[in-house]
Amino acid sequence: MKNFDLIAFDADDTLWHNEILYHSVEDRFKELLSAYADQETIDRQLFEKEMKNLPLYGYGIKSFTLSLIETAIDLSAGKISGREIEKIVGFARGMLANEVQLLEDVREVVVSLSESYPLMVLTKGDLLDQEIKLERSGLEQHFHYFEVVSAKNRKTYQNLLEKYHIDPRRFLMIGNSLKSDVLPVVELGGYGVHIPYHITWAHETVEDHPELGNSRLFELECISLLPELVSRLDSEG
Amino acid sequence: MKNFDLIAFDADDTLWHNEILYHSVEDRFKELLSAYADQETIDRQLFEKEMKNLPLYGYGIKSFTLSLIETAIDLSAGKISGREIEKIVGFARGMLANEVQLLEDVREVVVSLSESYPLMVLTKGDLLDQEIKLERSGLEQHFHYFEVVSAKNRKTYQNLLEKYHIDPRRFLMIGNSLKSDVLPVVELGGYGVHIPYHITWAHETVEDHPELGNSRLFELECISLLPELVSRLDSEG
Numbered sequence: 001m002k003n004f005d006l007i008a009f010d011a012d013d014t015l016w017h018n019e020i021l022y023h024s025v026e027d028r029f030k031e032l033l034s035a036y037a038d039q040e041t042i043d044r045q046l047f048e049k050e051m052k053n054l055p056l057y058g059y060g061i062k063s064f065t066l067s068l069i070e071t072a073i074d075l076s077a078g079k080i081s082g083r084e085i086e087k088i089v090g091f092a093r094g095m096l097a098n099e100v101q102l103l104e105d106v107r108e109v110v111v112s113l114s115e116s117y118p119l120m121v122l123t124k125g126d127l128l129d130q131e132i133k134l135e136r137s138g139l140e141q142h143f144h145y146f147e148v149v150s151a152k153n154r155k156t157y158q159n160l161l162e163k164y165h166i167d168p169r170r171f172l173m174i175g176n177s178l179k180s181d182v183l184p185v186v187e188l189g190g191y192g193v194h195i196p197y198h199i200t201w202a203h204e205t206v207e208d209h210p211e212l213g214n215s216r217l218f219e220l221e222c223i224s225l226l227p228e229l230v231s232r233l234d235s236e237g
Numbered sequence: 238m239k240n241f242d243l244i245a246f247d248a249d250d251t252l253w254h255n256e257i258l259y260h261s262v263e264d265r266f267k268e269l270l271s272a273y274a275d276q277e278t279i280d281r282q283l284f285e286k287e288m289k290n291l292p293l294y295g296y297g298i299k300s301f302t303l304s305l306i307e308t309a310i311d312l313s314a315g316k317i318s319g320r321e322i323e324k325i326v327g328f329a330r331g332m333l334a335n336e337v338q339l340l341e342d343v344r345e346v347v348v349s350l351s352e353s354y355p356l357m358v359l360t361k362g363d364l365l366d367q368e369i370k371l372e373r374s375g376l377e378q379h380f381h382y383f384e385v386v387s388a389k390n391r392k393t394y395q396n397l398l399e400k401y402h403i404d405p406r407r408f409l410m411i412g413n414s415l416k417s418d419v420l421p422v423v424e425l426g427g428y429g430v431h432i433p434y435h436i437t438w439a440h441e442t443v444e445d446h447p448e449l450g451n452s453r454l455f456e457l458e459c460i461s462l463l464p465e466l467v468s469r470l471d472s473e474g
């Protein structure tokens with residue numbers, strides 16, 4: 001018997017590479033600003049700026065770009081030139097135009113699970129950017145649903161499951177962020193599968209958490225192990 | 238009998254003022270760039286930049302801000318300073334932080350219709366920005382549903398109505414843009430109510446269109462006339 005009515009995947013760094021794009025732009029940004037500040041200062045100020053801007057700008061490449069520009073102006077005390085800022089905007093355009101690189105085994109796993117389950121892409125970030133990435137990924141036809149939310153917390157999961165009339169106990173979410181993809185789902189009574197990515201944005205890290213020993217929370221080393229886990233839960237369910 | 242299963246409202250310039258904010262920033266932008274180009278050139282180049290960026294950046298204040306910055310760099314041949322670009326970013330922050338100003342009679346109409354119908358806010362633009370505006374509007378509790386889409390065309394309306402299991406013939410959409418809010422809905426077999434706003438973004442204007450004589454398409458001078466129209470359609474339905 002099927003144990004789930006809906007299986008949802010996070011997108012960035014769960015289905016396709018994302019954080020490495022940001023890191024690569026950050027490296028170029030630090031090089032561009034090297035006359036004004038050392039790398040550590042740039043890293044710190046950029047992260048602080050991003051956190052400060054998050055409630056106003058939200059997630060995604062455009063927000064990141066505005067934070068880069070603001071950080072550049074601050075760190076250079078306004079001396080940064082129009083042409084240098086043009087380079088920063090160019091980084092953003094490069095990110096937005098970038099090819100989507102799927103993580104290993106993602107295609108096979110998604111195709112296989114889509115034969116038995118309705119699948120959803122459930123992601124934070126910028127609506128248009130995520131739509132374009134899903135389209136470029138070539139996986140679009142295997143997902144029944146696509147949802148972009150401005151935050152992933154208990155309340156947003158609850159609203160979403162209500163909208164789709166899904167019992168949280170029959171919902172499975174897979175993602176690379178314990179904090180955003182897994183813990184709030186498990187708290188609601190659902191199942192969460194954590195598949196770590198080799199880089200985690202500092203904003204997404206989590207300290208100790210009571211749900212970490214929960215029997216509906218799983219950690220897999222790679223996505224290729226997911227179909228087997230789902231089958232096992234089906235046979236136990 | 239009720240004629241509709243869902244009534245959806247566009248947000249910007251249908252529920253609350255929006256275009257005037259953009260106009261006011263454009264005025265300040267033209268003043269800032271007055272040393273580099275005349276007003277007409279700035280207007281034209283900015284619009285061209287926005288149209289060129291739309292497929293990559295999408296709608297909303299952050300996209301607009303990036304287009305402003307790029308236009309400023311182009312028109313000044315890179316001579317624009319960091320401090321001047323800081324001002325442009327400041328315009329954006331001002332827009333994002335702005336109080337929501339409801340259009341006249343909107344509150345009464347929304348409250349009254351929400352007693353008989355499930356209502357939706359259905360808007361383009363930036364997810365977080367629209368969420369914040371709905372929250373600030375004080376109308377949130379009267380809307381059952383909130384959806385942000387990256388484009389409003391026949392396909393996006395069709396997908397949305399399928400997701401909610403709504404027959405297009407029992408769907409009514411209200412908005413200030415014939416092109417985005419009204420015509421695609423009427424084409425699908427639904428009802429569309431056009432309530433013009435005194436400013437329309439050039440991108441949203443429409444030339445002659447075969448649906449303009451359709452009996453499911455209505456034009457109202459102001460939103461206070463909407464409840465009467467809905468009652469009439471109910472009694473005919």
